Amino acid sequence: MSQWIQGQVEDITWWTQKLFTLKVRAAVKPFKAGQFTKLALQVGDKRIARAYSFVNAPHNPVHEFYVIEVEDGLLSPPLASLLPGDNVWIEQNPSGYFTLDEVPDSEQLWMLSTGTAIGPFLSMLRDEQLWQHYQQIVLVHGVRHNIDLSYQALLLELQQQKANFSYIPVVSREQPKVGVAGRITKVLNDGELEEYCGLICTPEKSQFMICGNPQMVKDTTLLLQERGFLRNRRAAPGHITVEQYW
Structure with missing residues (x-):
């Protein structure tokens, strides 16, 4: 069962016009390198969620996600518009076996x-x-x-x-x-x-x-x-x- 918590955006690094890294501080449960979680935003009357792998090391409390902005995507464009201090929903429990x-x-x-x-x-x-x-x-x-x-x-x-x-x-x-x-x-x-x-x-x-x-x-x-x-x-x-x- 999903356990959503609020995370706060610390920084956004733009690599190209479409590729960016989102850094989020959140009390996510311990994860292993290679695992992923889900990010979500409220878009209209729906919460839109997608899975993203952790890019940061497991010991780093600021969680990092490498994202491509898809032109007609439901979540990546709203993620791309976030600013430091904004909130984003994050699944507290990590997932995956690519470790x-x-x-x-x-x-x-x-x-x-x-x-x-x-x-x-x-x-x-x-x-x-x-x-x-x-x-x-x-x-x-x-x-x-x-x-x-x-x-x-x-x-x-x-x-x-x-x-x-x-x-x-x-x-x-x-x-x-x-x-x-x-x-x-x-x-x-x-x-x-x-x-x-x-x-x-x-x-x-x-x-x-x-x-x-x-x-x-x-x-x-x-x-x-x-x-x-x-x-x-x-x-x-x-x-x-x-x-x-x-």
């Missing part, structure tokens, strides 16, 4: 994301638990244009601080300023991702977490399965953990 404790320990962890689905991975990267379980961590972020690569300061800082961290932007509709050109499925299939960071992924030493739109998740999973990787299930641990993200 590190669902993934077997391994030598390598590959995080594959598109668009705002990078959000759960940003939360994990800010959580010390991540760095204790894997020798090599690779974050892959697929976007259409270079301008869509948000959170650059955080990711560049992590690259400088963590010798075992690789960040690979994948840009599909223009020449990338950094990273590789194409779609994640293409650069994964032709080995360009592995070449870029100097790693080779195998079922014996690699885990994949995939977060993106349903078609991306499906296509990437099929590519990995063709290479011998298996879906990770509690009853039968494998190598691929997925979250569909709209």
